[in-house]
Amino acid sequence: MLIVEGEPVGATGSSPVGERKIRRLHLTSGTSNWGMMIGARAAIEYPTRPVFVINISRGGIPIAQWDAAAADPNMWSAAQANVPAVLAEIAALTGQTVDRIDVAYWWQGEADASNAAGYPAPLDALITRFRDLSWFGRTAPVICSGLSPYWLTNLESIMDLAIRMAVSMDAGRRRFVDTNLLPQVFWDPTDSYIHMTGAGYWEASDLAWDAFANGGGSAAVGEGWQYDRENTGGCVFGRLLPLAGYFGAFVKDWAGASLLAIVNNSTDGAARARLQARVGAKSVNLECDPGTGGRLVSTDDYWGLIAAGLTLAVFQAPAVDNQTSATLLAKIGGVTVTKKVKIGAADSGGAGYRMLRIDN
Structure with missing residues (x-):
């Protein structure tokens, strides 16, 4: 979904056409009117500016359909084919130059719950591919919303960790929106609570819009780390999920390096x-x-x-002969005493044994 807001020309802002500079474009992936509601939030906050919405979405599909080589429906191809055309239409309508978006909204993941561990990498790759497109830009923030905690499969406990992990890979330009803040009354019981009611989507749109407009929504995600208060109570520094039962974990695949200094x-x-x-x-x-x-x-x-x-x-000294010694440092009666444990030759303590000796 794309939302465009223009500069006001008068107090009423009754016409979307005129001497207005297009200020904001928003790209949203979603399957409901949630995206349109975010546009409504933008229009409420900026009542004298025109707002345009473009929705690129399809319900019930996994993130694999956003891969550039995916079979139909290929969502990547759909975005490339439609977004530039829409920008051209908006430019023609407003008489202004419109060539890029301002922010991307992402709300997807139910179809990937069976492979949550494999989810962060393709989401990260997708966002990276978008940034190579001129109309997306290098600085556009990406707002990712969490999933339902009330479905038969707890998507919040399975998928939100993975979504937060993808956000933490570039926390300066990505934010996580914790929809778990919204109680069960906002989730649709006739749909097994996997999706929201109309009132729920309205509240979720407020969270999503606030993440962009006011810098909110970055719940428990920093650069290269994330905190999971709901399920594990822990935080992790590195590209992995928090571990249950641990407050913190340092995770890095780097041969020969120290994880903590x-x-x-x-x-x-x-x-x-x-x-x-x-x-x-x-x-x-x-x-x-x-x-x-x-x-x-x-x-x-x-x-x-x-x-x-x-x-x-284990006490290890560099010498390799039978007189290798290891130094013990002990404090006895408040006095520090240093002694060497001397290891005797083979069989010095009897057949199959070595003698250990300590000086007086």
Whole structure:
């Protein structure tokens, strides 16, 4: 859907034709009068400007039909064939130069619920292809609305995570509209709550318009991250979905790179780079200081409970002979004592065993 608003020529704005500069064009994918309602919201906010709406949509089809090589109905081809023609008609009607849109609205995904994990990539690719078209432009924001949480299949819990993920891939130019904010009374029971009532679409159009006009609707999405308050309670930094049971996750496919760095640039001897976990009065710190380096510090007398048969710790020294030693640093009675555990030669502790020795 395209919406065009023009500059006013008078207080009444009774005619859509005259000395008006076309200011906004909006592209919307949808299957209902929701798109027209967004146009109505624009007309209400700018009553003296003409508003034009172009809808490029078809109900019940997956996002694959927006691929450039898709079989009929090929929505990509439909957009390319119709949008430039509509822009030319608007230009002729208004007498102004109209050659690009301002914002794209996207509301789709029910047909892709069986492959939610595979949804973000084609949506991201589609938006990227649109940006290569002169009439779409490099800066037009894309407003993506969430789906129904009340259908037999909870589309909100399945698809909204994937939609938010696609939004987070370019959060500076994409926004997510959380339709889950609207209660069940706005969803149509005769349609198994998958779509909305007329009143519901009117409220949803308000959310969608606000996302563009006032910068709202960016619910819980930032550049390269997203937060999922409804289902997992967690956030993720990286192109993946939040994980249930975890507050945060760092996800990056980058060989040899650190996922998380804690850096303290101070040269003071008391400086620490610290990561702390605390429950009640108990805490454990993974920290590094400029003296001893990395260490694990706990409020208890032990720092880990290891199941039988698992390795508690590994001490590795560069030497490869039978006198390899590993240094232990222990604090006894408030005094730090450094000792070396010396590993003896093969069979020094008896057949099949090595002797371990610690100096006095």
